[in-house]
Amino acid sequence: MTAHAIAVDVGGTEIKAALVAVGEDGARPLHRLRRPTPRGPDGGATADRVVDAVVEVVTALRGAGPADAVGVVVPGIVDESRGVGVYSANLGWRDVPLRDRIAARIDLPLGFGHDVRAGGLAEARLGAARGMRDAVVLPIGTGIAAALVLDGRVHAASGHAGEIGHVDVGHGEPCPCGGTGCVEAVASSAAVARRYTARTGTAVGGAAEVAEAVRTGDPGARAVWAEAVDALARGLLVLTAVIAPEGFVLGGGLARAGRLLTDPLRERLDELLAAHHRRPRLELAELGDTAGCLGAALLATEGLKTP
Amino acid sequence: MTAHAIAVDVGGTEIKAALVAVGEDGARPLHRLRRPTPRGPDGGATADRVVDAVVEVVTALRGAGPADAVGVVVPGIVDESRGVGVYSANLGWRDVPLRDRIAARIDLPLGFGHDVRAGGLAEARLGAARGMRDAVVLPIGTGIAAALVLDGRVHAASGHAGEIGHVDVGHGEPCPCGGTGCVEAVASSAAVARRYTARTGTAVGGAAEVAEAVRTGDPGARAVWAEAVDALARGLLVLTAVIAPEGFVLGGGLARAGRLLTDPLRERLDELLAAHHRRPRLELAELGDTAGCLGAALLATEGLKTP
Numbered sequence: 105m106t107a108h109a110i111a112v113d114v115g116g117t118e119i120k121a122a123l124v125a126v127g128e129d130g131a132r133p134l135h136r137l138r139r140p141t142p143r144g145p146d147g148g149a150t151a152d153r154v155v156d157a158v159v160e161v162v163t164a165l166r167g168a169g170p171a172d173a174v175g176v177v178v179p180g181i182v183d184e185s186r187g188v189g190v191y192s193a194n195l196g197w198r199d200v201p202l203r204d205r206i207a208a209r210i211d212l213p214l215g216f217g218h219d220v221r222a223g224g225l226a227e228a229r230l231g232a233a234r235g236m237r238d239a240v241v242l243p244i245g246t247g248i249a250a251a252l253v254l255d256g257r258v259h260a261a262s263g264h265a266g267e268i269g270h271v272d273v274g275h276g277e278p279c280p281c282g283g284t285g286c287v288e289a290v291a292s293s294a295a296v297a298r299r300y301t302a303r304t305g306t307a308v309g310g311a312a313e314v315a316e317a318v319r320t321g322d323p324g325a326r327a328v329w330a331e332a333v334d335a336l337a338r339g340l341l342v343l344t345a346v347i348a349p350e351g352f353v354l355g356g357g358l359a360r361a362g363r364l365l366t367d368p369l370r371e372r373l374d375e376l377l378a379a380h381h382r383r384p385r386l387e388l389a390e391l392g393d394t395a396g397c398l399g400a401a402l403l404a405t406e407g408l409k410t411p
Numbered sequence: 412m413t414a415h416a417i418a419v420d421v422g423g424t425e426i427k428a429a430l431v432a433v434g435e436d437g438a439r440p441l442h443r444l445r446r447p448t449p450r451g452p453d454g455g456a457t458a459d460r461v462v463d464a465v466v467e468v469v470t471a472l473r474g475a476g477p478a479d480a481v482g483v484v485v486p487g488i489v490d491e492s493r494g495v496g497v498y499s500a501n502l503g504w505r506d507v508p509l510r511d512r513i514a515a516r517i518d519l520p521l522g523f524g525h526d527v528r529a530g531g532l533a534e535a536r537l538g539a540a541r542g543m544r545d546a547v548v549l550p551i552g553t554g555i556a557a558a559l560v561l562d563g564r565v566h567a568a569s570g571h572a573g574e575i576g577h578v579d580v581g582h583g584e585p586c587p588c589g590g591t592g593c594v595e596a597v598a599s600s601a602a603v604a605r606r607y608t609a610r611t612g613t614a615v616g617g618a619a620e621v622a623e624a625v626r627t628g629d630p631g632a633r634a635v636w637a638e639a640v641d642a643l644a645r646g647l648l649v650l651t652a653v654i655a656p657e658g659f660v661l662g663g664g665l666a667r668a669g670r671l672l673t674d675p676l677r678e679r680l681d682e683l684l685a686a687h688h689r690r691p692r693l694e695l696a697e698l699g700d701t702a703g704c705l706g707a708a709l710l711a712t713e714g715l716k717t718p
Binding site for chain 1: 488544545557559561562564566568569571572573574575577578579580581588589590592645648649650651652653654655656657685687688689
């Protein structure tokens with residue numbers, strides 16, 4: 105049976121929304137909408153405007169066809185069990201009961217979740233982690249978080265699980281979080297760009313340009329890239345020891361480099377793995393920046409099955 | 412309703428078994444048996460003799476009263492889903508289909524599992540992790556493994572999850588596993604005893620004697636203890652970042668030191684935790700060395716509920 109969900113992925117700069125047909129065989133966006141994420145003078149006002157904008161896109165997409173449910177995902181620290189946006193560094197809000205505030209203004213069942221975990225759920229059901237019993241999905245962008253999909257379900261732990269970006273893997277560099285050696289201080293796409301500029305004096309628009317420089321043999325780019333790969337491999341090693349997933353799915357900006365990332369990462373991880381470790385698969389994400397939106401659609405329709 | 416399970420915990424030196432009454436309100440051993448774990452000339456022969464011994468204690472305990480099911484737990488790397496003892500360094504076996512071999516010789520439903528994970532399940536249902544939604548149970552003995560009890564279920568990942576003992580936390584000391592900086596190279600009870608002797612030249616019978624020396628102000632003991640606490644705190648920090656459990660339950664030999672362990676560990680962990688981390692509870696295990704046996708009883712009776 106196919107259900108129709110209105111899925112809304114609230115990002116730091118843009119709200120992506122779609123009317124999605126969710127069936128046994130997959131999920132298909134029928135109609136898409138994008139809006140800039142509104143901002144207020146502070147986090148509370150931003151939350152108010154985001155709630156308004158979510159209601160507006162839901163109303164607009166209801167014009168595109170019948171819908172059975174709505175799913176909304178937001179960034180930052182999110183407590184799914186209470187339906188609360190606990191904290192977003194980017195949007196500035198703290199402890200906003202977003203689920204209840206949105207639910208009060210729409211007359212459809214509402215699923216609510218976290219963008220990264222919902223995207224991980226989508227990769228597990230519809231994308232590169234399909235068929236893996238336990239998978240860790242890592243979007244590597246400004247930061248590095250992980251969605252832990254264990255036995256087909258996302259482990260959220262009141263919103264705090266999967267903080268692999270701030271595990272100390274020993275490289276010794278300081279991180280804006282106050283720690284040192286954090287994976288994302290060296291391996292996030294933001295860090296790759298920043299460290300390349302610091303090393304070479306050449307300004308770049310992002311990690312994609314550093315990847316291009318690696319391809320052309322730029323020694324500074326190669327060094328920064330190798331350090332990112334090493335930190336990331338050490339992060340995956342920690343996840344392998346603790347979680348032992350069947351595989352990792354790499355997404356986000358840095359994973360657009362494709363095999364330029366996964367080939368050396370596979371090699372470095374294999375060097376680090378001991379005999380007692382499970383050898384995980386490494387895959388590139390398949391759903392790109394629609395993962396969050398498709399995950400929101402899954403959250404919406406899963407609610408329909410709950411008695 | 413109360414079910415009766417014959418529970419067998421196969422250890423490296425001893426088999427602990429009991430007839431256990433498992434009800435809604437808890438589990439109560441009615442009758443206990445202990446046997447030395449038999450050994451053969453190699454791992455295969457040891458496995459044969461262990462299977463014989465398990466069948467023998469099950470038969471003996473059936474004489475003590477009616478039983479509805481049998482639960483058996485074994486050490487090492489265990490794949491519960493296939494019922495296989497993948498590897499035991501201590502008992503020497505590799506890839507032995509223990510579950511099927513035992514099931515063929517008893518005419519009761521059989522639950523099969525891993526000693527540490529079953530013990531974790533018992534602490535979660537009956538002991539110190541009762542009421543925690545997500546908990547990590549760590550027996551600290553010769554090595555350090557962790558049972559991850561997530562949303563009330565044990566995450567096994569084909570037997571490889573919870574290897575926190577071999578995560579590199581940066582102290583730089585070599586580990587018998589071939590790595591460096593492993594938590595258990597400094598923080599296991601075996602490491603505490605070994606490192607105290609190496610530092611002071613004084614032989615000790617185990618970590619309990621080092622704990623006693625800490626209490627009397629022995630500076631060598633204090634230094635070794637502080638290093639163990641630091642490594643353990645860094646291991647808990649990694650688990651907090653990745654899993655974000657409500658709490659940790661510490662068991663095994665080292666945890667017999669009680670607050671001599673948990674007080675400085677709490678302090679060190681609080682120093683290491685950043686604002687974005689969940690602050691976990693720290694508890695001492697309640698079930699002692701019966702945890703594995705009670706966990707085996709739970710595995711036995713859970714099988715009875717499966718359709």
